[in-house]
Amino acid sequence: MSEMKKDEIAEDQILIGEDDPEAEAEAVAAEIEALRAERDDMRDRFMRALADAENIRKRGERDRREAEQYGGSRLARDLLPVYDNLRRALDTASEEQRAANKALIDGIELTLRELINVLGKHGVQPIAPAVGDAFDPQLHQAMFEAPLPGTRAGDIIQVMTEGFLLHERLLRPAQVGVSSTPKS
Numbered sequence: 765m766s767e768m769k770k771d772e773i774a775e776d777q778i779l780i781g782e783d784d785p786e787a788e789a790e791a792v793a794a795e796i797e798a799l800r801a802e803r804d805d806m807r808d809r810f811m812r813a814l815a816d817a818e819n820i821r822k823r824g825e826r827d828r829r830e831a832e833q834y835g836g837s838r839l840a841r842d843l844l845p846v847y848d849n850l851r852r853a854l855d856t857a858s859e860e861q862r863a864a865n866k867a868l869i870d871g872i873e874l875t876l877r878e879l880i881n882v883l884g885k886h887g888v889q890p891i892a893p894a895v896g897d898a899f900d901p902q903l904h905q906a907m908f909e910a911p912l913p914g915t916r917a918g919d920i921i922q923v924m925t926e927g928f929l930l931h932e933r934l935l936r937p938a939q940v941g942v943s944s945t946p947k948s
Contacts, residue, residue, distance in 0.1 A: 833887065833931050840888050840928070843879070844936055848925055850876040883928075891927035891938045893920050903927055905937040915943040 853872055862869050880890070891903050899906060899918045904927065912921050920940045927938030 834933060836886055837930050837933075837935060840883060840886065840930055841935055843883065844928060847876070847879055847883075850879065851926075887931045888935060889929045891929060893923055893927075893938050893940060895920055895923065899940065899942045903934065903937060904940045906942045907939045908941045909944040910941060911945045912943045913945065915945050917943055917945055919943045 850872055854869070854876065857865075857869055893900075893904060896915075897920045899920055904920070907924055910921065912919075915921060919942070921943045922941035924939040924941070925936075928935040
């Protein structure tokens with residue numbers, strides 16, 4: 765017999781006037797037990813809802829922080845070829861061209877510095893490996909391998925393009941050439 769039926773029977777007996785103290789005590793005990801079970805169920809549901817709300821709050825906070833830090837990654841990645849082209853323009857200018865076009869070269873250098881400053885304000889930092897540094901697959905991308913006397917295997921022998929980090933995430937790896945000379 766279900767708990768609700770027992771409660772209804774107990775109430776009916778009380779209304780009719782049956783004064784069976786044992787039946788009355790059973791009815792009260794059954795009602796108390798039903799209320800305890802309902803209380804425990806409600807407490808459990810409340811605690812789960814509270815935990816879900818806390819998890820949603822934490823996830824929302826984490827997503828907001830990530831969007832704030834990394835939301836501009838697409839734009840930053842799209843600006844990197846502009847940086848590369850300005851760098852190439854400066855690297856290919858000979859001394860004669862620099863002397864003949866001093867104002868133009870100065871303008872390109874200023875533009876490049878301003879681009880680096882703006883990217884830096886938004887957490888973009890260059891990865892500029894030097895020739896002779898050890899190859900790090902977390903930061904560098906090997907474009908070729910070649911044996912070069914006087915180097916060890918895994919040493920950087922040429923830097924094609926610089927890499928960039930956005931805060932602590934890799935935005936673009938530095939593209940490098942790596943020595944394949946066996947260790948002697």
